[in-house]
Amino acid sequence: MPSLSNLGLRGRTPRNNGRPIPPIRVPLSAYVVDCGVYVDGRRLPGRFTHTEAVRTVREKGEGFVWIGLHEPDEEQIKGVADTFGLHELAVEDAVHAHQRPKLERYDDVLFMVLKTVSYAGHEDPTTASELVETGEIMVFVGKDFVVTVRHGRHSGLRRLRQQLEEDPEQLALGPAAVLHAIADQVVDTYLEVTHQVDDDVERAETDVFAQRSHMSMDQLYMLKREVLEFRRAVQPLAQPLRRLAEGYTPLVPAEVRSYFRNVEDHLTTVAEKVNGFNELLDALLDAAAAKINLRANTDMRKITAWAAIISVPTMIAGIYGMNFEYMPETKMKYGYPAVVIIIVIACVTLYRIFRRNKWL
16 A cells, blocks of 8 residues: 555645645555464464564464565554564665665674566567566564565565475474575576576577577667676675575574575576676677678678769769760760660679679
């Protein structure tokens, strides 16, 4: 639901018959995708608010809370931040999004940003305007809670939550297991997108070197821009995963660190592929530019050759069009046919010379 600021009412108070209208307050539940309490890897039955969930866990002295939010605003996330003790700088990043992948620690809370990537379907990369869509997942991890904040349409975690709930042994490892599962899903999505982008790059390569190519420089630049956006999501994530695998924080127990090493290996594979795409597209841009220059030179040679051929009859016709009284061969019976034959012979000779030199 849009806020008043999104409706263009920022900076002025709505009025009704001269009386101020109180601002519309959107409940936090509008932004909560799911909120569950997990004890020994199993979800407790019932529905919880974030305050009820935290109270339940801390009264029991075991388990953790996992609450998922989708694009909350500052006012709505404030209650969650106060309940879980989230740092205001991390909360600001989570609300405004557009962050690079990173890992930060605020006292006893871990804050991680991951960029999600989705492949935008299309029939032909030469006519597509966008190939890769990006979103973000921010994860707050504490001793007894996980708070996920999502931005983007394709970054859903509902299926992941269901898969984890079917594996109580994994969930029993605590909030770090949820963080690993999210990172693993994001990187697996990267692998899927690399296969699809690989097909587009191969098709672009074929089109660039085809005899009658329909791939324009604009489309190549668009493809390179999308690959660069993909790389900006992939490369900065390597260091956070390495730090988690090396024991950056006690919030990630030793038995979970090995899982992060596996995710890091997959990310390395993706990074190598993306770098390969980028280098190949650089070469394709150079090849396409050289091909355009070659085509322009070829067209100029053709134009020059035809201009030379046309200049022969133009010159001769210009001489005989000067209307002097004493012009050579003007009184000859076969003067006109002779001149026409000379023009044809000269033009044919020039045409054959240009053809032999591959100008035409």
